[in-house]
Amino acid sequence: xxxxxxxxxxxxxxxxxxxxxxxxxxxxxxxxxxxxxxxxxxxxxxxxxxxxxxxxxxxxxxxxxxxxxxxxxxxxxxxxxxxxxxxxxxxxxxxxxxxxxxxxxxxxxxxxxxxxxxxxxxxxxxxxxxxxxxxxxxxxxxxxxxxxxxxxxxxxxxxxxxxxxxxxxxxxxxxxxxxxxxxxxxxxxxxxxxxxxxxxxxxxxxxxxxxxxxxxxxxxxxxxxxxxxxxxxxxx
Amino acid sequence: xxxxxxxxxxxxxxxxxxxxxxxxxxxxxxxxxxxxxxxxxxxxxxxxxxxxxxxxxxxxxxxxxxxxxxxxxxxxxxxxxxxxxxxxxxxxxxxxxxxxxxxxxxxxxxxxxxxxxxxxxxxxxxxxxxxxxxxxxxxxxxxxxxxxxxxxxxxxxxxxxxxxxxxxxxxxxxxxxxxxxxxxxxxxxxxxxxxxxxxxxxxxxxxxxxxxxxxxxxxxxxxxxxxxxxxxxxxxxxxxxxxxxxxxxxxxxxxxxxxxxxxxxxxxxxxxxxxxxxxxxxxxxxxxxxxxxxxxxxxxxxxxxxxxxxxxxxxxxxxxxxxxxxxxxxxxxxxxxxxxxxxxxxxxxxxxxxxxxxxxxxxxxxxxxxxxxxxxxxxxxxxxxxxxxxxxxxxxxxxxxxxxxxxxxxxxxx
Numbered sequence: 055x056x057x058x059x060x061x062x063x064x065x066x067x068x069x070x071x072x073x074x075x076x077x078x079x080x081x082x083x084x085x086x087x088x089x090x091x092x093x094x095x096x097x098x099x100x101x102x103x104x105x106x107x108x109x110x111x112x113x114x115x116x117x118x119x120x121x122x123x124x125x126x127x128x129x130x131x132x133x134x135x136x137x138x139x140x141x142x143x144x145x146x147x148x149x150x151x152x153x154x155x156x157x158x159x160x161x162x163x164x165x166x167x168x169x170x171x172x173x174x175x176x177x178x179x180x181x182x183x184x185x186x187x188x189x190x191x192x193x194x195x196x197x198x199x200x201x202x203x204x205x206x207x208x209x210x211x212x213x214x215x216x217x218x219x220x221x222x223x224x225x226x227x228x229x230x231x232x233x234x235x236x237x238x239x240x241x242x243x244x245x246x247x248x249x250x251x252x253x254x255x256x257x258x259x260x261x262x263x264x265x266x267x268x269x270x271x272x273x274x275x276x277x278x279x280x281x282x283x284x285x286x287x288x289x290x
Numbered sequence: 291x292x293x294x295x296x297x298x299x300x301x302x303x304x305x306x307x308x309x310x311x312x313x314x315x316x317x318x319x320x321x322x323x324x325x326x327x328x329x330x331x332x333x334x335x336x337x338x339x340x341x342x343x344x345x346x347x348x349x350x351x352x353x354x355x356x357x358x359x360x361x362x363x364x365x366x367x368x369x370x371x372x373x374x375x376x377x378x379x380x381x382x383x384x385x386x387x388x389x390x391x392x393x394x395x396x397x398x399x400x401x402x403x404x405x406x407x408x409x410x411x412x413x414x415x416x417x418x419x420x421x422x423x424x425x426x427x428x429x430x431x432x433x434x435x436x437x438x439x440x441x442x443x444x445x446x447x448x449x450x451x452x453x454x455x456x457x458x459x460x461x462x463x464x465x466x467x468x469x470x471x472x473x474x475x476x477x478x479x480x481x482x483x484x485x486x487x488x489x490x491x492x493x494x495x496x497x498x499x500x501x502x503x504x505x506x507x508x509x510x511x512x513x514x515x516x517x518x519x520x521x522x523x524x525x526x527x528x529x530x531x532x533x534x535x536x537x538x539x540x541x542x543x544x545x546x547x548x549x550x551x552x553x554x555x556x557x558x559x560x561x562x563x564x565x566x567x568x569x570x571x572x573x574x575x576x577x578x579x580x581x582x583x584x585x586x587x588x589x590x591x592x593x594x595x596x597x598x599x600x601x602x603x604x605x606x607x608x609x610x611x612x613x614x615x616x617x618x619x620x621x622x623x624x625x626x627x628x629x630x631x632x633x634x635x636x637x638x639x640x641x642x643x644x645x646x647x648x649x650x651x652x653x654x655x656x657x658x659x660x661x662x663x664x665x666x667x668x669x670x671x672x673x674x675x676x677x678x679x680x681x682x683x684x685x686x687x688x689x690x691x692x693x694x695x696x697x698x699x700x701x702x703x704x
Contacts, residue, residue: 134620137618153307153311
C-alpha cells in the first residue's frame with residue numbers, strides 16, 4: 055500500500071531576481087514498511103524533497119498524496135495536523151526543547167494532538183522505554199549525551215505512532231559508535247513495521263536502508279532496491 | 291471547546307516556563323507595566339477622592355440649601371469687570387432683608403478678611419476672620435468640638451468673643467482646652483467661646499472652616515473693618531429644604547431689587563450664589579484633572595505596553611528555533627499565537643498585580659498625609675482589566691509574527 059505518492063513535483067525558489075530550481079521533476083512512491091534512504095550531494099535537492107515529504111513545505115508544481123490526502127493543496131494548519139499525526143521527525147541537531155526535560159519533549163506532539171495528560175504521560179514513558187531511556191526521563195537535553203538526545207528525538211518521533219519516520223542526517227552529529235547505536239534503533243523500528251525515510255549523504259549510513267533513492271540536480275538519478283543479503287552486519 | 295481550553299492551559303504552562311527562564315528580563319519588562327498600572331490606579335482613586343471631598347466639602351460648608359447674596363458672582367458666570375461697579379451690599383441691606391424675607395429659616399451677614407492670630411508663642415498666619423451674627427451657625431451643618439457659637443446678645447453688643455476653626459484651634463491650643471482662653475487677632479484680644487470640629491477635607495481653601503475664626507459683626511466693624519467704607523458683606527440665606535431653594539431664591543431677588551430700588555428694566559446689581567454653581571465649577575475642574583491625569587497615566591501605560599511588545603518581539607526572534615520545532619511536530623498557527631499572547635498577558639498581569647500592590651501602599655501613604663484616597667474593589671478590577679488588555683494587545687503583533695513563521699526557515703535559524 056502506498057503511503058506516499060509524489061508525481062512530477064517541482065520546487066522553485068525565488069532568490070533575488072533568480073529562480074532556483076531545487077527540484078525539477080520528481081516522481082516517487084513509498085510503500086508502508088519501507089526503509090528508504092534519500093541520498094545526494096549538497097545542492098541535489100534532497101533537503102527540499104525531505105521538507106516536502108515531511109509536509110513542512112509544499113511543492114510549487116506537481117501532486118503529493120499522503121495516505122490518500124492531497125497534501126499539495128493544504129494550508130498551514132492542515133499541514134501541521136498531518137505532521138502531528140502522520141510524521142515523526144528526527145533531525146541532525148536533535149531539535150529538542152532545551153528547557154524541557156526528556157519526558158516533556160516526548161509528550162509535546164501528544165499535547166498538540168490533544169491527548170489527555172494521563173494518557174500522554176503513559177505513552178511518552180513507553181516511547182522513552184522503547185529507546186532505552188526510561189531512567190533519563192527527567193533529564194534536560196543538556197544533561198544528556200548526543201546519542202541520548204537523539205534517542206529522545208526518536209522517542210518523540212515514535213510517540214504519536216506516525217505513518218512514517220523521517221530522519222534527516224540522524225547520525226550527522228554523533229561519533230560512529232553512537233551513530234551505529236542509533237542506526238540499530240532504526241533497524242529495530244523497521245523490523246517492528248515502521249516506515250522509515252532516511253536522508254543522508256553518507257554511503258555507509260544509507261546502506262542500512264533497503265532502498266536507496268539518489269538525487270542529483272533536482273532529479274532522481276537512481277532508485278534501487280538493495281539486495282538484503284548484501285547488507286553489512288551492524289557493527290557493535 | 292474542550293480542545294481550546296486545553297490549548298489555553300498548555301499555553302499557560304509554556305508561558306510560565308518561558309517567563310521563569312527569563313526572570314530578569316521579565317521583571318525589567320514588567321516594570322513599565324507596574325508603573326503604568328500603579329499610576330492609573332492611584333490617579334483614578336485620587337481623582338475619585340478629590341471629587342468626593344469636593345462634593346462633601348461643598349455641601350458641608352456651603353450647605354445644599356443655602357444661597358449667598360453678594361456683590362460678586364463667585365463662580366465666574368459674569369466677568370468681574372462688569373461686577374466692579376456694582377454697589378456694595380451694606381450691613382443695613384442685610385437688616386432690611388431680614389425684616390422682609392419670610393421663607394428662609396436662617397439669615398446671617400458675613401464678611402471675611404485675611405488676618406493672623408496669635409496666642410503666646412503660637413501664631414497662625416493667613417486665617418480667614420469672619421464677621422457674622424448668631425444665626426450664621428444655623429446656615430451651616432458645622433458641629434462643635436468644644437463650646438458654642440456666640441449668642442444674640444454677644445452678637446448685638448459686639449462682644450469680643452471668637453469661635454475658632456478646628457485647625458487653628460489645634461495650632462494655638464496644642465494642650466487641648468480652648469474655652470475661655472484669649473487669642474490675639476491682629477493684636478486685639480478675643481475670648482474663645484467655642485471651636486468647630488475639624489473638617490480635615492482638603493482643597494477647600496477659603497471655604498474651609500478649619501482655617502476660619504468667627505466673631506460678631508459689630509466687633510468686626512469696631513476692630514477690623516469700617517461699617518461704611520470697608521467693602522460689602524455677603525448675606526447667607528438658608529432655605530428650609532432643597533425643594534425650597536428656588537422659592538427662597540426668587541423671593542430674595544425680589545427683596546433685593548426693592549432694597550436697591552431697581553426699576554423693572556434694570557439688571558440685578560447683586561448675585562445669588564449657590565452650591566449648585568460651586569458643584570458645576572468643581573465638576574468642570576475635576577473633569578479637567580481627570581482628563582489630564584488619565585492622559586498622563588495612560589501615556590505611561592502605553593510606554594509600558596511598547597516595552598512589552600518590544601520584548602515579545604525579541605523573545606519571538608530568540609525562540610525562532612523553538613517555534614520551528616513546535617510547528618514541525620504539529621503546533622498550529624493559533625496554538626503558537628495563543629502561546630505568545632498568553633505569555634504577554636501573564637507578564638502584564640503579573641506587572642499589574644505588583645502595580646496594584648504598589649498603588650495600595652502608595653494610597654495608604656498618601657492617606658496619612660490627609661489626602662482623600664481609598665482603593666476599592668473597582669480599582670482591583672481596573673488594574674486586572676487594564677493589565678490583561680495591555681498584555682493581549684501588545685502581544686498580538688509579536689505572536690502573529692511567530693504564528694506565521696515558516697517551519698523550514700525557523701528550523702534552520704541559528
